[in-house]
Amino acid sequence: MPRGTKIRPLDRGSPLPLWAQLEADLRRRTRAGAFDERFPGEHELGAEYGVSRHTVRDALRRLRDKGILESGRGRGTWVRRPRIEQPLGVLYSLFRSVEAMGLEQRNEVRALEVRVEENVAGRIGRPAATEFVYLERLRLADGEPLALDSTWLPRAIAGPLLEADFTHSGLYDELARLTGTRLTGGREIITAIAPTAANRKLLKIPAGTAAFEVRRVGCLRNQPIEWRETLIRGDRFSVTAEWSMQEGYRMDVSGHGVAFDTPVGEEPVSRRQRARPRRASGRS
Known part of the structure; x- marks a missing residue:
């Protein structure tokens, strides 16, 4: 002492x-x-x-x-820092999850620009020459790095976002405020991965700790308009799900992570189908 x-x-x-x-x-x-x-x-x-x-x-x-x-x-x-708990089955908003925990939410905007990326266009069914508003943010909870978030939205829809300040605001809130666009649903794949050395350093992920990679297609009335890739610290984040004997559990666990049964643009499967257990894929 x-x-x-x-x-x-x-x-x-x-x-x-x-x-x-x-x-x-x-x-x-x-x-x-x-x-x-x-x-x-x-x-x-x-x-x-x-x-x-x-x-x-x-x-x-x-x-x-x-x-x-x-x-x-x-x-x-x-x-120990509190974990951010995110329920499955609702439109995901990391901003709201952090706020709900009583933590201060802040973003460091690493990029806000126009890009043309053919591979992203293909993921959401857009022409190869589509211009996207690209937003990259380091998400902080009480000043501690929580996630690295990259989002692509068609410039024709999201152009006004280029003038937005995302330091203390959520993307979906700004999208609704500036363009009147509100996403209505989507599809996510959540995978546990070993982060790269650069991302481990950026997010201050402890050695030996995995991260969640979340890939999302966001939709407006079943039409894909958003592609998002998020890397989240595994030691600060958990995913929860609810199930019932009547409704079942709409998830398919595969070698590539967690995927929802219903593809984007299709109607949900029936209650009988949802309650039926899914056979695991051959890959482990």
């Missing part, structure tokens, strides 16, 4: 064990943001509270079990 640091004595006359008092105080300080930059080591905590390393380890173990702290070999202990 650095010279001059005030010792935080625990109540040794209390019926509450020392490890429990230490756990409660560390939890309080964590919630107050005291350890946002760095979490102290076991020796430092023992000196600060005047307790043994065994007592410190008991308190830290319980904080890890409760999901408040995380630790890794050679990396020490750190405060």
